[in-house]
Structure formats: structure tokens, C-alpha cells
Amino acid sequence: MGVSEQARPPVIATSRSLWQRFRDVLAPILASKVALVGLGLVSFWILAAIFAPLISPYGPLEQDPEAMNLGPSSKHPLGTDHLGRDLWTRLIYGARTILVLAPLSVLCALAIGTTLGLIGGYFGGWIDEIVMRILDAIMAFPVILLYLIIIVTLGPSAINVVIAITIAGAPGIARLVRSLTLDIRTREYIAAAELRGENPFYIMFVEILPNARGPIIVDAMLRIGYAVFAIGTLGFLGLGLPPPSPDWGSMVCKGRHYIWLNPCAVLWPSLAISSLVIGLNLFADGLREETMRYQ
Amino acid sequence: MENLETPVLQVKNLAISYQMRKSVVSAVRDVSFEIHRGEALGLVGESGCGKSTVAFGVVNFLDRNGRIDNGSILFRGQELRGRSSEELRRLRGDRISMVYQDPLSALNPSLRIGEQLREVLTVHRGLRKGKASKRSIEMLKQVYMPDPEAIMGRYPHQLSGGQQQRVVIAMALLNNPALLIMDEPTTALDVTVQASVLDLIAELRREFDTSLLYISHNLGVIAYVSDKVGVMYTGEIVERASVEDVFLEPMHPYTQALMRCVPKLGESKESSRLPPIKGRVPSPANLPLGCIFEPRCDNARESCRQKHPNLREPVPGHLIRCHCAEELAEEERQPPERLTPEMIERSMREDTGKPILRVEHVKTYYEQKNRSLTSLLGLGKKRYVKAVDDVSLEVPRGCTLGVVGESGCGKSTLAKTIVGLESPISGEMEFLGFDILPPVSKRDDKLVKELQMVFQNPESTLNPSFTVGYQIGRPLRCFTKYSRKEARKEVIRLLDAVRLDASYYSRLPRQLSGGEKQRVALARAIAGNPKLVVCDEPTSSLDVSVQAAILNLLLGLQEEYDITMLFISHDLSVIRFFSDYVAVMYLGKVCEIGPAEVIYSPPYHPYTEALLSAVPIPDPSADQKSIRLSGTVPSALNPPSGCPFHTRCPRKLGGVCEEQDPPRQTAAAGHYIYCHIPLEELRKMEAVVTLTKQESTKGVVDAS
Numbered sequence: 001m002g003v004s005e006q007a008r009p010p011v012i013a014t015s016r017s018l019w020q021r022f023r024d025v026l027a028p029i030l031a032s033k034v035a036l037v038g039l040g041l042v043s044f045w046i047l048a049a050i051f052a053p054l055i056s057p058y059g060p061l062e063q064d065p066e067a068m069n070l071g072p073s074s075k076h077p078l079g080t081d082h083l084g085r086d087l088w089t090r091l092i093y094g095a096r097t098i099l100v101l102a103p104l105s106v107l108c109a110l111a112i113g114t115t116l117g118l119i120g121g122y123f124g125g126w127i128d129e130i131v132m133r134i135l136d137a138i139m140a141f142p143v144i145l146l147y148l149i150i151i152v153t154l155g156p157s158a159i160n161v162v163i164a165i166t167i168a169g170a171p172g173i174a175r176l177v178r179s180l181t182l183d184i185r186t187r188e189y190i191a192a193a194e195l196r197g198e199n200p201f202y203i204m205f206v207e208i209l210p211n212a213r214g215p216i217i218v219d220a221m222l223r224i225g226y227a228v229f230a231i232g233t234l235g236f237l238g239l240g241l242p243p244p245s246p247d248w249g250s251m252v253c254k255g256r257h258y259i260w261l262n263p264c265a266v267l268w269p270s271l272a273i274s275s276l277v278i279g280l281n282l283f284a285d286g287l288r289e290e291t292m293r294y295q
Numbered sequence: 296m297e298n299l300e301t302p303v304l305q306v307k308n309l310a311i312s313y314q315m316r317k318s319v320v321s322a323v324r325d326v327s328f329e330i331h332r333g334e335a336l337g338l339v340g341e342s343g344c345g346k347s348t349v350a351f352g353v354v355n356f357l358d359r360n361g362r363i364d365n366g367s368i369l370f371r372g373q374e375l376r377g378r379s380s381e382e383l384r385r386l387r388g389d390r391i392s393m394v395y396q397d398p399l400s401a402l403n404p405s406l407r408i409g410e411q412l413r414e415v416l417t418v419h420r421g422l423r424k425g426k427a428s429k430r431s432i433e434m435l436k437q438v439y440m441p442d443p444e445a446i447m448g449r450y451p452h453q454l455s456g457g458q459q460q461r462v463v464i465a466m467a468l469l470n471n472p473a474l475l476i477m478d479e480p481t482t483a484l485d486v487t488v489q490a491s492v493l494d495l496i497a498e499l500r501r502e503f504d505t506s507l508l509y510i511s512h513n514l515g516v517i518a519y520v521s522d523k524v525g526v527m528y529t530g531e532i533v534e535r536a537s538v539e540d541v542f543l544e545p546m547h548p549y550t551q552a553l554m555r556c557v558p559k560l561g562e563s564k565e566s567s568r569l570p571p572i573k574g575r576v577p578s579p580a581n582l583p584l585g586c587i588f589e590p591r592c593d594n595a596r597e598s599c600r601q602k603h604p605n606l607r608e609p610v611p612g613h614l615i616r617c618h619c620a621e622e623l624a625e626e627e628r629q630p631p632e633r634l635t636p637e638m639i640e641r642s643m644r645e646d647t648g649k650p651i652l653r654v655e656h657v658k659t660y661y662e663q664k665n666r667s668l669t670s671l672l673g674l675g676k677k678r679y680v681k682a683v684d685d686v687s688l689e690v691p692r693g694c695t696l697g698v699v700g701e702s703g704c705g706k707s708t709l710a711k712t713i714v715g716l717e718s719p720i721s722g723e724m725e726f727l728g729f730d731i732l733p734p735v736s737k738r739d740d741k742l743v744k745e746l747q748m749v750f751q752n753p754e755s756t757l758n759p760s761f762t763v764g765y766q767i768g769r770p771l772r773c774f775t776k777y778s779r780k781e782a783r784k785e786v787i788r789l790l791d792a793v794r795l796d797a798s799y800y801s802r803l804p805r806q807l808s809g810g811e812k813q814r815v816a817l818a819r820a821i822a823g824n825p826k827l828v829v830c831d832e833p834t835s836s837l838d839v840s841v842q843a844a845i846l847n848l849l850l851g852l853q854e855e856y857d858i859t860m861l862f863i864s865h866d867l868s869v870i871r872f873f874s875d876y877v878a879v880m881y882l883g884k885v886c887e888i889g890p891a892e893v894i895y896s897p898p899y900h901p902y903t904e905a906l907l908s909a910v911p912i913p914d915p916s917a918d919q920k921s922i923r924l925s926g927t928v929p930s931a932l933n934p935p936s937g938c939p940f941h942t943r944c945p946r947k948l949g950g951v952c953e954e955q956d957p958p959r960q961t962a963a964a965g966h967y968i969y970c971h972i973p974l975e976e977l978r979k980m981e982a983v984v985t986l987t988k989q990e991s992t993k994g995v996v997d998a999s
Binding site for chain 1: 740747766
């Protein structure tokens, strides 16, 4: 410390500026081409969903008996389905539901899984044993069977789809968080917090969780992709949203009856599902690579 | 003797750089040295000075982004630079061997020792398997491995760290190399093991007439093994001369400063403060234009800033990279005035009589998890690791108790037990008159505030997600009722107390150096104004110049805040420097405890004697007795009966040591030795270390 530095009045920024934080978050995404491609695919669907009424002149349920099972044309860029509904319109309105339901269910699963994982990993001992054995029991079921059981019991609706995906997804997240916690809790800053007499929940959520966020975020991105799949599958099986609503899964299901007559009705929703899932996976992969490199 | 004139290794103007993400960073510049047959050159410097890069450059093992930009490397007169790996292999043949820091990663964990040793001979020499085995066993005998035939059949993990390093050295010597490169081969080892490995290296060098390039950050080790020494600083050799010249008559200001940073064995805080080197090592991406040491040099002049000094030879055989060393040599060899002791005579301080911390017969055992069927059914016998086994000690108020011992002796567990991170199974612990047996979560808040800890690893001591300000402020929020504004002021005051300016408030840990992190950790520990701070090896992963600054800081804070300290370290010189009282631990037990100056002079416990004789002293003229321990530290799962040290004790009496616990003998007031040997016998011991010439240390070890 030179004299000149002491003479200067201390300038203290108590918190880092918003722009600085934003840049920190953005840096790994911009550094990876893979992540950027993924981000592009995902944001395409997000923008389409947000601006759906502006992009398309039709409504998602609007039927045109004159134009049934048509191929792409200037009036209907992606064609129409068996009831003469515009496929592009149904796709972007379908994106609205799927882009709300998938992240929502993953968020719920994250909340439950993270809490259980932190508790198991931090306390250890018999608490850990009980929590993990219960989660193991859930994981022992095939996921699709679990969905079916839950939805058949509760009835098909948007909320129940979220509940099903939450219950099926939470154990995996809990396992991940637990293993991260087991590692982080041996760090010396945790011992320092314990020596201050901190509440165990402060230690778990404030000291441990922020340092585990990297892998959790990457995992959550992948899980949103799985959730899109799951919602599509449930829709296809008729267990998703009730019929008239534009759901990518049920669009494939309805379209497959006319697959020889009008392959577009199956192709577009399938492509939509895969492009969104691929986008999310690429994004997660790029993010993981970059964050690993930063470490 | 035809080729005696040609050096075994001659490096001329070597420059190495690394391609980083955005820029090219020059790691080594203009390094020249030569090693003749049978000679040992020691390269010494702080972390990041490029000493390992030089070694890797010589054997062409640079990372993929590393490149030799300039210079030449002649091995027995043949240029190595710029050859293909096939040519290199032929030229170098099997005549250069290398030994790394971590022996476990140098050995293949899935192959038996025998196979790994034999492979060297069968591949390079084309020997038959039987003959190779015979040679390998001979070599193991030469590195003093007990029972070499059995060792051949073992896996690396079944050997201790010292034994593993012996195997690696044996493997390196199997080819009878002309040049042996050793990169910090003893850094991961305990002092007593290090001492015997160093003895081994010295002996083998005499026997095999091998040249040695020895790299270490430890001045004492370098003084012990080398004939010639090169001192490196940010990629350049700043001083190169014989070992005596470098250690006794250092000329370069950096070398002088470095020597002053290291506490010499026997130096104490009463006699001197350690003058740290100001500033920090410049980053290799942003080097000063003139002399690289100029920004940190106490005697820098205008000319130093403008012109980069070349290596020159003011005294025959003594090379330095400094413009004005001779002028300094006369006047300013001593540390600058302001850094000489300013302390009040501590011993004169009124003794309140009552110790602040009292630990009585404390035992902390860990249960060994056993997954066998019998134990799952609850039938098997439970096994315990006796980490702390019946330890008693007291710390008077305002003093420092140093706890010293080799790894696995239970000193860290003792610290954790006292602060309440581990629970003892029996014993008594009192702090400020309160019982502190329960773990920290069950202690009273007021008690929790008075007992804080500073940890060893600067990388994990701070939470990477929060700013420095938040982390120092958190204990204030826990323990005090400051308002936000007051708390922030207090944090800035604390930052100032650990000599960091207010701009550090909003930094994240990853923006700090190791020493700075440790300062923040210190500020965090003293934020609640504790009475007792436990320091668990706070400086052992720092460079010596940083260590000096942190030790000074600790001393200053201790004065200012009236803190009692429990200071744990494996470094006997640091403990001697820092502590008023010292406890020596071995296998979970205290074997000697007493005032520091008394511990470091006879009568000794035999273990203390061995430890002292193993400390590397950065003074080639020091006279040190050589007492080497045989065998390895027994497992704490099954410690020996009687005296735990009897299996390795060079002064063992006989059956009584194996059967009975050693009695506590009072050698002087407050000085206890746990040993069967009668005190009269112990008193006859001679001092282990006598420093013949040293101006700053008075009286040294034989203070009695």
C-alpha cells in the first residue's frame, strides 16, 4: 500500500453494479458457440410464444372448413390440420403452454429436490438415510409409469402435469444437490460459519447453495428439455391438456391418423418439440463446458 | 577423464513463454546455468517464479501451450532444443531422470512396485525379467527400503509417503542417470521423513556421481543439498553463486529480503520481527520495464527503474542481476529501521495466574466405519481412530501456545475439539471458566463469539460467492447490534487492521491472492473481538515472504486486541518464532510441553530432539546433529502400548517403554516431559542445533 493510495479518499462500492453482475452471467454464454446456437433456438420459441397474436392472423381454435389437411401455402405457411386450423398458429400458441409448464414443473422439482438434497447432505446420518431411501423408492419406478399413475389418479389437467413432472424429477435433483453438498460442507468457510453459531438453514441456503449453483443450473436446463418431452408424451397419450387446446403432443396424436394424406400435421409439432429440446440441451452443454473452464 | 570439462547440463539464455487465452505470457527469461559432473545446483524461489518451468523446459515436458522462445540447452555438449521427440529420446537416452513432488501420482496405482521398477530396466536396458528383478531389489536396498523383496509385491497405496518417494528415487536411479532433476521432492513429506530423504539424496549423489538439479521453495532444504544455488524471481535468475556465498553473503536485495523473511530456528518474536517484502510479485503479463525487483526493493534508485540489469559478476563466482548491490553491501545490509522489534517485553506482562483455556485429559476418537457383516449385525468390535488421546494443556491469557507435530499427530483434531467442531468422548475443557465440552451448536452465543478460528487453506477459507465486505460483516451481524452503516465502517476499520484498503470491500475472493485471502479470513475471525483465536497452520500454504507479513500481522493484532492464541503448525521455526509456550504432539499425545525457549534446548523429549535435528536450516554453516528416526508413524487405529514413540525412539530403554505409559516429569517450572528416561539422563543431552555465525539471533537454542 503506497502512501498515494492512502491519501486518496476511499471509494467504496458496496454492491457490484447491476451491469457488472449481468456481464458475469452473460460471459460464459457468449464465449461458447454451442451455447449461443442453443440460446438462439430457445429464444426463437420464446419470442414466437410471446408475440403469438401479432405473428399470426388466426386464432388457435379457429377452424376453416374450406381448408382442411392442406400443405404449406401463402395463406397458411405450414398448412392446416384435419379441422382446417392453421398449424403455425397452433404451434406458437402451443409453445405458450409448453414454455410455461416445462419451466414451472422444473422449478417446483428444483425447490423440493434442492431442499431435500441440502438437508440430506448437510445433516447426514439417519436423516440422510431416511430422505435418500424414500427418494430411491420413487426413482425405482419407471418415469413414464409414474406419470401415468399420478395423472390417472388426479385427472388430466395442466396443474396435474406439473405435479407429475415435479414428483418424478425431484429425486434426481436431490441426489445431485446432496453430492454437491457433501463436498462443499467440508470447506473451511462452512466451519467458519458453524463457529459463528449460524443457523443450519442459513448455512445450507446461503453458504452452500450459491456455490452449488453452477451444476444445478446446467442440470435444470437439461431437465426443462426432458419436461418438454414429458409434456409432449403425455399430450400424445391424451393425458395432457384437454382436447381443443393447442398442445404439441396432442397435435402429433391427432395428425398421425392422416399421416399419409397430410404429413405436415405430424412433422411440424414433432420438429417443434425436438428443436426446443435440442436448443435447451445445446445451451446446457455449452454452459457446462464454459463454467468448467472458468473453474 | 576426457570429458570432465564439458558440463553435464548447460542452459544458455533460456526463455519460455505460455500461450494464454488472450496473450502470450513469458514465464522464464534469460536463464543460464551449468551443472558439472557430480554437482548439485539448487533453484530456489517463491511460487510462480518459473523454477519448475525451467525443469520442464530442460526435459521438453512443457504443457501444450508452452514454448521455448530462445536459448539453448546442452546436455553433455549436445543441443536438445529443436529436436524431434525421437531424436531427443536417442540423445537424452535414459540419462536424465526426473522426480516430482507428489510420489503417489508418479507411481501407477494399479501396478505392483516390482513391475514398475522392472519395466525401467526391461524397456530401456533390454534386461531379462529375472535380472531386472534382482537389480530392482538391489536398488531398493540402496535407498534403504526395509524388506525390499516384500515391497516389490506391494501396490503404491500400501506404502507410506516417504517410502513412495524412495521408490520413485530408486526408479530414477535405476538407469544410472547422468542428470537427476528433482522438483520439490520432499515438499509433501513430514520433516523427519524429509530429513532422511535428503540424507539419502546426498549419499546417492556421492555414490553414483550424478549431477543434480534440485528445485525447492524451501531455503533450508536448498542449503542442505546444493553446491551451487540459483535464486529465481519472476522468471529470471537474480543471483547465482556457491551455496555458502548465497546464504552467508547474499548480494541481491531480493535474496537478502528472502533470507530475512524466514524465521531461523531459535529466533523468537522477542528478539526480532520478520521484515516482509513490500508489495506483491508482479504478474508475468505486466512486468516492470527496468529491474523486475525494483517496485519492491527498499534501495531502488532511479536507474533501477529505467534499465534492466544484466547478470554480472562483481565478485568472482558470484553472479547477480542488480545495478547497485556493491554500494548496498556496505551500508544497508540490515533490515530498515522501522521493522526492528518494537514490542514491549512480553514476559514482564502481569500474569493473571488463571489460564484462559484449560484442557484436561481430553480424548477425541473417531469411529472407524466397518462394513463387514458382523459389524452390520452389531457383533463386531468397534474400532476407533485415537486422534487426540488424553491431552492436557493450559494457555495463559494473552499468550500463544504453539502446537507442533507431524501430520497425523492429532494437532488439527485438537484444535477442532477446542473450538467445538468435534466432540471429545471424555475429558474436561474450560474456557474463561465455562465448560466447553459441548459442540459449538450447543454453546452459549457469548461463548461462541469469544472463540474463533483461522484456517489453513486460503482457497477454501472464504466463500467464493460473497464479497469480502459481506464475509467480514457477517460475524458483526451475528455478534453485535451495529446498524448497517456502522457495520460497514467497522468492516473498513477491520480491513485496515489487516492492512487492506477499503477498495477490497466489494471484491470477490477469486480476485485476491492467497495472502490477501488469509488476511480477510483473519479480519473475519477477529471481527467479533474474540478472546481466543485458534490458528490452524495459517501460513503453511503461503510463500515465505507472505508468511512473514501474516505472522507480523498476527503479532500486531494479538497486541492490539489482547487475543490469546493457539497456534498450530508443523514448522518448528515458525512455532519457535511465534509462541510463548509450545506443546509437541505425537500420535494423539503430548510428549513435551513448556515455555518455547525451554522446549528448544535440552533436556528434550527424544521425539523433540529428533524433530529439531530434522529441521532444514537455511544456513550452511549451522552445526546440526543428525538423528534420523527409523520406521513409520504407527496407525492411530492401533497405537503402540506404553509410550507411543517407543517403536521409533532412538533412546528406548527397553520393556518399560512398551508396557507402561510414560510418567510426566517436571524438568523445570511449567516444562513437562512425558518419558521414562530419568531426568538426569535427559539433562545430559547436547543441544541439537548450534548456529555458529548469525548476527541477528542471540544465544539461539542453548538458552538454558
